[in-house]
Amino acid sequence: MLRRYILLNTNKFVNCRHVSQSMLQSTVDEKSGIATVTMNKPPVNSLNLEFLDEINTQLNKLQKDKIRGMILTSGLQKVFCAGLDITEFYNPNPDRLAKFWTVLQDTWLSLYMASFPTVAVINGHSPAGGCLFAMSCDYRVMVGPKYTIGLNETKLGIVAPKWFQDTMVAVIGQRKAEVSLTTGKMYTTDEALQVGLIDESLPDADSALKKGTQFLNNFQRISPWAFKMTKDISRQPTVQWLIDNKQKDLDFVLKFMQSPDVQKSLGLYLQSLKK
């Protein structure tokens, strides 16, 4: 493995393994075994087929490398992740859409059930799929106060799939999730903290990264096996539906996304984004 000194987001030089450099940068601190995975796909880290594939491959690699923890963050100025790339849904090629959705399912399962502890350092806006990724980590630290986070699918005229919804229920509870999902609510950092969607709010990215690292350091004294078993038991009810219904979920999406009404809503939403 290539060893070198590189500059991390913390502006400190640390001795680390440099794992990859493309849309995703991943570094592992040799001493702590903590990986920092930085999404860097301008302009907004939207999740298309290729990007998701890269994220999933990296998560699987980190698992094999037996890292001790992971921070997921963004290298962009003001966006953590804009969610799924809407152009994957608009006038889709059915074969590509099927691949895209399958890789999304797999990436979510890899992240949600990661064998190592994970922290999302949310250093920018985090709508829809971006919020799903953040909620799938074990801890969320968000840079405030100006960014927003939430599952806004209804505002696009689409529906958050059951496993997106269940992930939110697991974080903020049934009642709050229901109101949040039906209204497509995007929370400010303060609101997200109040409702329990994030665990901490920090004024800048450096202190958020430090806080995330502090959280991961808790696990130095915890057996990785005990951690993983506990997480599996806790998260099993949320993942089991997708594990049992991957094909049904895919069939739903293929049908739903090719319906004229949904295409019309998506077209209007894309236009409004371009404006």
Ligand SMILES: CCCCCCCCCC/C=C/CC(=O)SCCNC(=O)CCNC(=O)[C@H](O)C(C)(C)COP(=O)(O)OP(=O)(O)OC[C@H]1O[C@@H](n2cnc3c(N)ncnc32)[C@H](O)[C@@H]1OP(=O)(O)O
């Ligand atoms: C029985 C029911 C079963 C249901 C089965 C169906 C299930 C379907 C589920 C579908 C689930 C979807 C989840 C999603 O993630 S959908 C994506 C939702 N994302 C958003 O709504 C975010 C939209 N973006 C923004 O709000 C903003 O861009 C931002 C993130 C706040 C950043 O703002 P900023 O001002 O910095 O940037 P711009 O808005 O100017 O954007 C720059 C360019 O990027 C393009 N863009 C933005 N977001 C996306 C995106 N998600 N996908 C593709 N492209 C995106 C934007 O158009 C600009 O492009 P331009 O430079 O060409 O103008």
